[in-house]
Amino acid sequence: MRGLTVLPSGRPGRGRLYVNLPDGRAVAWYDRQTNRISVLADQHREAVLTALRPYLTGACTVGPPPVPTRAELRRLALPPDEDLAPNRPGETLLGELAHGSAGTRDRHRLRQELTAQQRMGDLLDGLEADGWRVLHCIPLRTLGRLDHLLDHLLIGPAGVFCIRSLPGRRQRAVVGDLLLGVGRADPRPDPRWIRRAASAATRALGVPATPSLAVVDASRVEVAPTVRDIRVLEPATATAALASSPPSLKPPDVEALFALARDARTWRGR
Structure with a gap:
């Protein structure tokens, strides 16, 4: 799929890379610390992997987003x-x-x-x-x-x-x-x-x-x-x-x- 963009989040070199549709909606993200790609929409899986390929380091895990931990839920609720x-x-x-x-x-x-x-x-x-x-x-x-x-x-x-x-x-x-x-x-x-x-x-x-x-x-x-x-x-x-x-x-x-x-x-x- 054309038009996917990869945008960084967090500290340079340490945060996630988000893959977004042309309208700005995220369809996946790559967590560089865990070397995992979380895909929100499975129909975009191949396009997501193509967009992220230049940024990947070694073998990585691909799948749906993991169930959020208590720490992640606290972070999401933090103003x-x-x-x-x-x-x-x-x-x-x-x-x-x-x-x-x-x-x-x-x-x-x-x-x-x-x-x-x-x-x-x-x-x-x-x-x-x-x-x-x-x-x-x-x-x-x-x-x-x-x-x-x-x-x-x-x-x-x-x-x-x-x-x-x-x-x-x-x-x-x-x-x-x-x-x-x-x-x-x-x-x-x-x-x-x-x-x-x-x-x-x-x-x-x-x-x-x-x-x-x-x-x-x-x-x-x-x-x-x-x-x-x-x-x-x-x-x-x-x-x-x-x-x-x-x-x-x-x-x-x-x-x-x-x-x-x-x-x-x-x-x-x-």
Whole structure:
């Protein structure tokens, strides 16, 4: 059949490819993660396969759409303005920089923080091919109010991780129980904050969340021996360290938690 078009959906290279009729109606989609083609109208099956052939990688399964899981039903019922999945790394910092009200020193600090969040966010997004799911800029309820944004929430085989990204500024970074210091700058209370953030995520999702600090572009990172509850990540080794962590969640659990976490109402305490 002529006139079928193939349109992508979701993040480049990771989302589905939809096959549409000339009037815009979808007749099939190709899920690149599961390598499955779901055909809605069997009379278009051969035309769909012809249209998708340039995009297929290896042997794939062809059939009717699978029965939606509970996580998929939750996603389908999610209002677009409550969906956190489209958030980019450093979304709010981009807004602050675009507003232009900050002074020169503050703008320099914001750009450093944005670079750290974007670099770490890109690395975490790369884990999606291995069964992980990532959200960025999560509004957190800590100390009884919505007052902070969590840089990244990572959900995957090894569990749930609350991650705060910090610029190392090519200097020595020291992570202690209560404070984190970079170079000669005043120490920051990031270890205390990320613990509160992980506690808030644990309450919201109903599963343990690991507090994590990602230090980007430090000359070296030193962690006090008493710091045992916080995961300290560095871009050079973070992906391998997370991928090799002992598994604790099955794929359906990961998808169910991701569906819950991407709903902004989860974090407001519905």
